[in-house]
Amino acid sequence: MSRDESPLMIEACGVQKWYPNGFHVLRGADLQVRRGERVVIMGPSGSGKSTFLRTFNALEDYQEGRVVVDGMVLDEDLRQIDAIRREVGMVFQQFNLFPHLSVLDNLLLAPVKVRRRPRAEVRRQALELLERVGIHAQADRFPGQLSGGQQQRVAIARALCMEPRIMLFDEPTSALDPEMVREVLDVMKQLAADGMTMVVVTHEVGFAREVADRVVLMDEGVVVEEATPTAFFGAPQQERTRRFLAQIL
Amino acid sequence: MGPWRALVATPADTALTAVLALLLGWAGWGIFGWAFGRAQWLVVRANAATLMVGRYPEPQQWRLWLLLGMLVSLAGVSWGLLRGRGAWPRNDRLAVAGLGGATLVLPPLLALGAVNQLRLLLLFALLLLLRWALARWSGHPAVLRFASAWGAVWAVAYLGGLWLIAGGLGLPTVRPADWGGWMFTLLITSLTLLLALPLGVLLALGRRSELPLLRWLSVAYIELIRGAPLITLLFLGQNLVGFLVPGGLAPDRVWRAAAVLTGFAAAYLAEAVRGGLTAVPRGQMEAARSLGLSSALTIRHVLLPQALRVALPAMVGQCIALLQDTTLLSIIGLFDLLGTARSVLANPDWLGRYAEVYLVLAVLYWCSCAALSMGSRALEQRLSISRDRATVPPSTPSPTAA
Numbered sequence: 001m002s003r004d005e006s007p008l009m010i011e012a013c014g015v016q017k018w019y020p021n022g023f024h025v026l027r028g029a030d031l032q033v034r035r036g037e038r039v040v041i042m043g044p045s046g047s048g049k050s051t052f053l054r055t056f057n058a059l060e061d062y063q064e065g066r067v068v069v070d071g072m073v074l075d076e077d078l079r080q081i082d083a084i085r086r087e088v089g090m091v092f093q094q095f096n097l098f099p100h101l102s103v104l105d106n107l108l109l110a111p112v113k114v115r116r117r118p119r120a121e122v123r124r125q126a127l128e129l130l131e132r133v134g135i136h137a138q139a140d141r142f143p144g145q146l147s148g149g150q151q152q153r154v155a156i157a158r159a160l161c162m163e164p165r166i167m168l169f170d171e172p173t174s175a176l177d178p179e180m181v182r183e184v185l186d187v188m189k190q191l192a193a194d195g196m197t198m199v200v201v202t203h204e205v206g207f208a209r210e211v212a213d214r215v216v217l218m219d220e221g222v223v224v225e226e227a228t229p230t231a232f233f234g235a236p237q238q239e240r241t242r243r244f245l246a247q248i249l
Numbered sequence: 250m251g252p253w254r255a256l257v258a259t260p261a262d263t264a265l266t267a268v269l270a271l272l273l274g275w276a277g278w279g280i281f282g283w284a285f286g287r288a289q290w291l292v293v294r295a296n297a298a299t300l301m302v303g304r305y306p307e308p309q310q311w312r313l314w315l316l317l318g319m320l321v322s323l324a325g326v327s328w329g330l331l332r333g334r335g336a337w338p339r340n341d342r343l344a345v346a347g348l349g350g351a352t353l354v355l356p357p358l359l360a361l362g363a364v365n366q367l368r369l370l371l372l373f374a375l376l377l378l379l380r381w382a383l384a385r386w387s388g389h390p391a392v393l394r395f396a397s398a399w400g401a402v403w404a405v406a407y408l409g410g411l412w413l414i415a416g417g418l419g420l421p422t423v424r425p426a427d428w429g430g431w432m433f434t435l436l437i438t439s440l441t442l443l444l445a446l447p448l449g450v451l452l453a454l455g456r457r458s459e460l461p462l463l464r465w466l467s468v469a470y471i472e473l474i475r476g477a478p479l480i481t482l483l484f485l486g487q488n489l490v491g492f493l494v495p496g497g498l499a500p501d502r503v504w505r506a507a508a509v510l511t512g513f514a515a516a517y518l519a520e521a522v523r524g525g526l527t528a529v530p531r532g533q534m535e536a537a538r539s540l541g542l543s544s545a546l547t548i549r550h551v552l553l554p555q556a557l558r559v560a561l562p563a564m565v566g567q568c569i570a571l572l573q574d575t576t577l578l579s580i581i582g583l584f585d586l587l588g589t590a591r592s593v594l595a596n597p598d599w600l601g602r603y604a605e606v607y608l609v610l611a612v613l614y615w616c617s618c619a620a621l622s623m624g625s626r627a628l629e630q631r632l633s634i635s636r637d638r639a640t641v642p643p644s645t646p647s648p649t650a651a
Contacts, residue, residue: 057539086541096536100554109550110540155536162540 006035009070009166009197010056016064016221017051025051026062027221031199033166038198040208040229043218044244049201050170052218056199057088057168070165086114089159093171095151097143103130103154104139107161115162122161129157133187149180153187160191167191169200203248209233217241283604292602293609294360296593300609303429303584305414309421313432314368316410321372323403325379330396331631332380333387344623345380349373351616404443411440425503429584431613437503437585438572438617441510445571446564448511449518450557454548456523467519474516479574482509483581506578514571521567525560526552558632565625569618586610 010033017026025048033039043049054060055067058074058081067074069084098106107126111117130136133153135146143151152172159167169188173181185207192198192211202208208215208229215232217225217240225232225241233249236242257263293300302313332341352373356366386392395402409417416422428436455467474482486509487502500508529552537547557564579588590606593599599606 059535059539082541082543085539088539090536090539092532092536092539094530094532096530096532098533098536098551098555100558110542113546113550114541114543158540 006037008068009033009035009037010199011068012052012055012065013067014065015052015055015062015067017048017055017060017062025221026055028065029218029222031216031223031226033197033199035165035197036195037213038192038200038211039214039216040212041199041201041216041218042203042208042244042248043224044247047218048221049218053168053170053199053201056166057085057090059090086162087164088166088168089162089164090168091152091155091159091170091172093174095143095148095155095175097151097155097158099143102140102142103135103146106143106154107158110158110162126157126161129160130154132190133157134183147180148176149183152176152180152184156184156187156191166197166199169198169202171201171203173202173204205233205248217244219244284608288605289602290358290605292593292599292605296599296606297359297361299430299593300586300589300613301430302432303589304427305423305429305432306427309423312414312420316414318372318375319406319410321376322379323406325376326383327399327403328376328380329383329385330387330392330399331627332384333392345377348376407439407443411436425501426583428503430589431586433584433589434572434575434586435617437507437510437578438568438575441507441514441571442568444507444511445514445518448515450522450553452515452519453522453526456519457526471516471519474513475520479510479513480577480580482513483577485509487581502581503583506581506583510571510574513574514567517567517570518564521560521563522556524563525556525558528559529555561625561629561632565622568625569621572617572621573614586613 010031012029012031014028014030015026016024016028018024027048029048029052031039031041031052041049041053051060055062055074056069070087072080072084074081074084097103098109101109104123104126107129108119108122111122111125112119127136127139130139133156135150135154135157138146138150138154143154146154156167156172172188173184176184181204185204188198188200188207189211200207200212210229212229214226215229216223217232217236217238219240225236225238227237231237232241233245236245255262256266298307298310302310305313352369356369361369383392387396413420414423414428415425452467452471455463456471458464458467483506486505490500490505533551533555534547537551542550575585576587578585579591582588584592587610590610594603594606
């Protein structure tokens, strides 16, 4: 089955959102992501890219338009939202690990309490995941004792421990020291190679070129351009994209 | 430079040190001279039992010893468990020394009977034995299994103990109005705290709730209570309930006072907890929600553990304030430690022996508060041990980067 026929995992149409202070942050943003696709969202700060990403697991609500994730419409229905969040993993810029829990317990919390899986079984899986992201030796340490790069890899493992069908990354390397960016990107590349459906908000051009199926430029709350990495970086169609690329390349 | 050298570091420091030392010496000499010269300690010796337990009938006092024995056993086990986990870092030996010294010195000073002195020594020995044994075998699977349920054992034993001294198991009833002295102060403080802590947490959560009605009610309650002096609320509790409920049906005055204290302490604790909740970064809630945790699970496993840790010092401050606030109960005519002491002093036999009695009171209150703050410091250290210790990143190479 070619990728174009894979089922739609995320379908966002004409999403509009106003902040409580009246600011019109999303002005009709559209995006479709099929199973197994890797989509990178770029854009200047304030373009609404993080806000858009966060509507995919209902961390942000929206007023107009429609977001369908894995066949479920994200609306006011709370049960629907909790069901979606179980299937959608998210990695944050600031890691947001739980500082009062050990690395291992950070991974165990949601599968044991939400999915109600037996602790011993989840533990085995969590240790495997930690091995995969290279934090195996630190399982019993606390987040405050790890470097930024290690914390972010734990955060990825924590999201994966819920066995999500989609992974969202919200500027996962922006808060890292430069020498730690690579270890996190390597984990993300490996995840992409395993066929995970990923939507990544990032400024890492190298990652976008190497991993993305599509690159999307957002500006002022709308999707300006959407293309394969080669086309996006080599022959952008929109004047806005050219200006943006001139600034970051 | 050692701490002692700092006392004489400069001429000004030296002069200040000398002046303070003279003042301290003069005050100390005065108190010493009074305590071993003019003071007449007979009033304390003759009323030692009253100061401890009030008018609790003597033939029934074995029930209090039983309760004390139970609490000592529980405390010994908890202490041992904490030590076994290495979770009682610094003042462990100091606490043993303090307790031991008090057990050896105070009973003879108070001229307690030989039997009672022996009982206290045995209880202290039991405490040390349990502390040692539980620490010794803390890794044993059986110990680990019951350790997880130990909080529940405390709660059951505590409530069972209250029932026992009030008159359970067909024992003669001793009305709470006849409980008194130090025992009464400690019992009503602990009972109030036990009830006020969960109530305070709920109020703090209510104040941050997204439901407007719940939020408004919480805010109104907290601000109303914090805006009134405790003594007026206590009088209100004593009198208002009497108007509302026909005579015989109103709960005992002690329970009414306990209810008022609980409601009062809860409002202040709620503010302390709210401070802790505010300190938890927004990202924590977002991370929890993004993993699919419900609001209840997020509060239980992510927000509260972090918030209470931050709020702990403020909460302990409130607990100590509450212990001291119980002295107001003497004004509404209940026999807490202060009320009992005043009733002793009202006896013509002991006319004018204020200094002796109030000095003993000060020491007893100081010991209670010091124990509270020592325990809380140990708890703080235990809680912070896990996360704030080393923030140096361990330098293991990452296999994925290889």
